[in-house]
Structures are given as C-alpha cells and as structure tokens.
Amino acid sequence: MSAPSTWIKRHRLSTRLWHWANAAVLALMLMSGLMIFNAHPRLYWGEYGANFDSPWLEIGAIGDRGALSLGGRVIDTTGVLGVSSGADGAPAAVAFPGWATIPSTYNLADARLWHLGMAPVLVGLLLWYLAWSVWNGHLRRDLLLHDGEWKPGHVTRDLLDHLRLRFGSGERYNVLQKLAYLAVLVGLLPLVVVTGLAMAPGMDAAWPWLTELFGGRQSARSVHFLCASGLVLFFVVHIVMVVLAGPLREVRAMVTGWWRVRT
Amino acid sequence: MITPRNTPAITRRGLIGAGAGLLVAGCDRVDDLPEVRDGLAELGGVHQRVQRLLGRNALAREYGAGAMSPMFRTNGNTEAGDPAWRQHLAEGFSRWALQVGGLVHRPLALPLSALQAMPQRTQITRHDCVEGWSAIGKWQGPRLGPILATAGLMPAARYAVFHCADDFGGDPYYESIDLIDAFHPQTILAWKMNDAPLQAQHGAPVRLRVERQLGYKQAKYVMRIELRENLAGLYGGKGGYWEDAAGYQWYAGI
Numbered sequence: 001m002s003a004p005s006t007w008i009k010r011h012r013l014s015t016r017l018w019h020w021a022n023a024a025v026l027a028l029m030l031m032s033g034l035m036i037f038n039a040h041p042r043l044y045w046g047e048y049g050a051n052f053d054s055p056w057l058e059i060g061a062i063g064d065r066g067a068l069s070l071g072g073r074v075i076d077t078t079g080v081l082g083v084s085s086g087a088d089g090a091p092a093a094v095a096f097p098g099w100a101t102i103p104s105t106y107n108l109a110d111a112r113l114w115h116l117g118m119a120p121v122l123v124g125l126l127l128w129y130l131a132w133s134v135w136n137g138h139l140r141r142d143l144l145l146h147d148g149e150w151k152p153g154h155v156t157r158d159l160l161d162h163l164r165l166r167f168g169s170g171e172r173y174n175v176l177q178k179l180a181y182l183a184v185l186v187g188l189l190p191l192v193v194v195t196g197l198a199m200a201p202g203m204d205a206a207w208p209w210l211t212e213l214f215g216g217r218q219s220a221r222s223v224h225f226l227c228a229s230g231l232v233l234f235f236v237v238h239i240v241m242v243v244l245a246g247p248l249r250e251v252r253a254m255v256t257g258w259w260r261v262r263t
Numbered sequence: 264m265i266t267p268r269n270t271p272a273i274t275r276r277g278l279i280g281a282g283a284g285l286l287v288a289g290c291d292r293v294d295d296l297p298e299v300r301d302g303l304a305e306l307g308g309v310h311q312r313v314q315r316l317l318g319r320n321a322l323a324r325e326y327g328a329g330a331m332s333p334m335f336r337t338n339g340n341t342e343a344g345d346p347a348w349r350q351h352l353a354e355g356f357s358r359w360a361l362q363v364g365g366l367v368h369r370p371l372a373l374p375l376s377a378l379q380a381m382p383q384r385t386q387i388t389r390h391d392c393v394e395g396w397s398a399i400g401k402w403q404g405p406r407l408g409p410i411l412a413t414a415g416l417m418p419a420a421r422y423a424v425f426h427c428a429d430d431f432g433g434d435p436y437y438e439s440i441d442l443i444d445a446f447h448p449q450t451i452l453a454w455k456m457n458d459a460p461l462q463a464q465h466g467a468p469v470r471l472r473v474e475r476q477l478g479y480k481q482a483k484y485v486m487r488i489e490l491r492e493n494l495a496g497l498y499g500g501k502g503g504y505w506e507d508a509a510g511y512q513w514y515a516g517i
Contacts, residue, residue: 104291117306202475
C-alpha cells in the first residue's frame with residue numbers, strides 16, 4: 001500500500017500553458033540559433049569582429065580534430081564540437097553537430113526562417129505570462145522571495161537540503177527554486193530577447209542605445225550566446241531536479257496542475 | 264534455427280541513435296513543408312513592421328575613424344564574370360556609365376565622373392553580414408535619392424532594383440529595396456571605400472550602401488538601376504539573388 005496522500009493544486013493553467021509552449025518555442029529557437037552560430041562560429045567583444053579580428057571564443061577544426069578555443073586555451077572536442085558525424089556517418093567539420101541544429105545540415109536561410117519566425121512568438125508568450133503573473137499575483141506570491149527567505153541561514157539550509165537530495169514537499173517553491181525560476185523569467189529570457197534585437201541593424205538604427213548598452217553589436221551577439229548557454233544550463237539542472245524529485249509526480253503536476261503530497 | 268551469437272542485436276545505444284536519427288529527419292521534413300515555411304515567413308514579417316514603426320526614417324549609427332575595422336573582409340564574389348565589366352575594369356571604368364531606367368520619366372546614363380561630381384556623402388558605418396560578423400568601414404558616394412529624383416519616378420514605381428555584373432553559376436546577382444530605403448539619406452552609391460577608389464573585391468565601380476540592412480543587400484558591381492512596380496516576374500520573383508536562391512528574407516533589417 002502506498003502512503004496516504006492528498007492532492008493539491010500545484011500549477012495554475014497559465015503557468016502550465018506557458019511552460020510547455022515556451023519549452024517548445026525555446027527548443028526551436030535554440031536549435032535554429034546553433035545553426036546560425038555555425039555560419040560564423042566565432043564570438044567577439046565590441047562593435048565589429050570578423051575573420052581578421054581576434055575572437056574570445058571559437059569552435060572550429062584543426063586538421064581532422066574538433067577544437068573549442070576559449071580565451072587562448074584550446075580544448076579537443078572531436079565528435080561533438082568542430083568535427084562530428086554528418087548525416088552519412090562521415091566526419092563533418094561543423095561547429096555544433098547536426099543533431100543539435102535546425103535544419104540538421106548547413107542551411108543558414110532556413111535556420112533564420114525558424115529563428116526570426118519563432119522570435120515574435122517567444123516574446124508574445126513571455127509578455128503575456130509576465131503581465132498575467134503580475135496581475136494574478138503569481139509573481140508576488142509564488143516567485144518573489146518573502147521576508148525570511150533572504151536570510152543566509154535559510155538559503156544555506158535549503159542548499160544543504162538540495163545537496164542531501166532532500167526535496168521539500170511543501171506547497172511552496174523553495175528558495176533555490178524561486179531564484180532559478182526568477183533568473184529565467186525576469187533575467188535570461190528578457191536578456192536573450194533584447195540582445196537579439198540589439199544585433200538587428202534596423203533596430204540599431206531605431207534604438208541605437210540598445211546596441212550601445214551592450215557595448216556594440218558583436219558584444220550583443222556574445223551576450224546572446226551566453227544567455228542561450230545559461231538557458232541550456234537551467235534546462236539540464238531542471239531536468240535533473242525533476243528526475244530526482246520524482247519525474248511522474250512532477251510532470252503530472254505540470255500537465256494537470258495536481259500534485260500529490262504524502263500526508 | 265541457430266542464431267549466431269555475434270549478430271548485432273537491438274541495443275539500447277542503437278535504439279537511441281535510431282530515435283535521434285528519426286527525430287532529426289522528422290524536423291527536416293517539417294522544415295520542408297510549404298505551409299510551415301509560409302507560416303514562419305509570415306511570423307517573421309513582424310520584424311519589418313516593428314522596425315518601420317519604430318524608426319522609419321532613423322539613421323544607422325555612424326562612427327569615428329578610430330572605430331574602423333583594421334581589415335575589412337570580403338564575402339560573396341570578389342570579381343564579376345561579365346566580359347563587359349572586365350573590359351571596364353581594365354580601362355579604369357573611364358567609359359562605364361550607370362544606367363537608370365524602368366518606371367522613370369528621364370532614363371539616365373551616369374558616367375563614374377558624373378557620380379563623383381555630384382554632392383557626396385561620406386559615412387563610417389558598420390557592415391553586418393547575415394552570417395554574424397561585422398566590419399566597420401568608410402563609404403563615400405552620391406545619395407541615391409537625388410539621382411532617382413532627377414530621373415523622375417513614375418507614380419507606379421515602388422522598388423529600385425540593382426542589376427549587377429557578377430553572378431553565381433550563371434545566375435546574375437541583383438538586389439532590390441523599397442522607396443523608403445531608396446530615399447533614405449544614408450543610401451548612397453559608394454565609389455570610394457576607406458578613402459580610396461572602391462577595389463574590385465568590394466564591388467568596383469559602384470556598390471549600393473543601404474545601411475539599415477544586412478550585407479547581402481549591399482549589392483556590388485552595380486551596372487543598372489531599374490524602377491519597378493513589383494518584384495514578381497523578375498528572376499525568381501523574390502527581389503534578390505539570395506532571396507531567390509536560398510530563401511533569405513527580402514527585408515534584411517534583422
């Protein structure tokens with residue numbers, strides 16, 4: 001017999017809708033974005049940057065080996081970055097491998113079709129969800145930290161609980177959860193959008209302060225890439241936490257809204 | 264029947280690999296659906312509308328001489344295959360003339376010397392390639408707007424098409440812009456780059472500069488400007504070589 005349990009309403013409809021729609025759109029944007037990156041797999045700081053200039057990050061091939069060059073250090077990444085198996089199984093010299101990009105073989109035009117088409121959808125979903133979450137109190141009640149949660153003792157205790165893989169079955173998000181969700185919702189997602197806009201020459205003309213804010217177009221491109229990396233990092237940790245906390249229970253809650261709590 | 268023990272069985276690894284392969288193939292198939300492509304293009308059309316709303320007449324940023332790229336890389340063709348262009352190059356473009364025609368009242372033939380004698384605009388701007396790189400250079404030439412005004416546009420004229428001397432595998436390069444960009448103060452026919460006559464690899468004798476759009480709109484080796492009512496019926500009908508050949512956006516402000 002399973003332990004006695006009770007069901008509580010964990011996620012409201014707006015959260016569930018946004019979560020899955022955003023996940024799908026973000027996956028398409030990330031994979032088409034990696035293909036766009038493949039067209040010029042070098043990142044620079046400042047306004048300009050091209051083949052004669054020095055990148056701070058570069059993914060390429062040295063002979064038949066894949067290499068990630070980062071601030072002067074070269075890391076062999078054969079098989080994943082720089083050189084990986086192409087569609088025919090033969091090694092192909094591409095920055096990000098075909099399984100991670102849309103489309104799977106080099107096509108900048110199609111990648112832009114997806115990336116620029118999905119961008120307004122991402123922004124629309126984000127603006128709607130943020131506005132709705134302010135209006136219905138989700139942001140204030142569930143995500144913003146409350147009085148006691150700022151205290152170092154509380155954060156430390158929560159951190160130790162996570163390290164011991166002891167996840168609260170409380171109705172509320174714990175403090176690390178709140179910080180992670182806030183970092184995505186009001187940090188990385190808005191930043192990935194505005195750095196994307198800052199790269200557009202038409203936007204740079206209309207709102208030059210936006211591109212200047214990031215220190216130039218190539219800096220905006222670098223920050224855009226770092227934001228995307230941050231979102232991937234969040235995704236990995238998020239999935240690990242869901243698996244550790246009980247994948248069925250967690251996914252069911254995000255689909256139906258109902259969460260089973262042991263009593 | 265005896266099954267040899269070393270026959271490769273269905274392994275978890277194999278299944279994951281096959282699954283991933285199917286997923287990738289599925290994604291690529293979705294990517295090829297015309298309905299999907301049209302829908303994505305429709306959604307992407309938001310960018311042009313937003314940019315025109317926020318800054319229809321906005322100027323691209325201009326930089327000081329200290330901000331220029333030490334080296335300005337080339338892309339696309341670095342010379343034109345057209346025999347007439349080769350002849351002009353050998354003659355220093357002394358007998359070359361830019362043709363302006365189509366829906367205009369007074370077709371023009373403007374020698375390089377005439378373009379050089381017109382009021383000049385010099386601008387240090389950032390060239391943004393669709394691939395992601397940028398280079399800052401100095402461009403000089405007459406504004407396109409007054410040239411079109413001299414030719415006198417017919418009321419039906421809506422696009423300026425730039426016919427070029429270069430080609431890819433026999434398909435001529437061409438580009439087009441609407442009249443908002445054609446009459447924009449920074450839209451010039453550059454015959455000078457970084458204080459020297461435009462070099463062959465950068466599009467001699469004249470290269471279009473339409474500063475609020477990506478690099479592929481900056482047509483090199485411009486031979487003829489044609490004013491048209493629409494872009495359909497011209498080559499692939501999408502308004503530019505890369506638009507026709509690969510499906511790049513006609514509006515390249517992003």
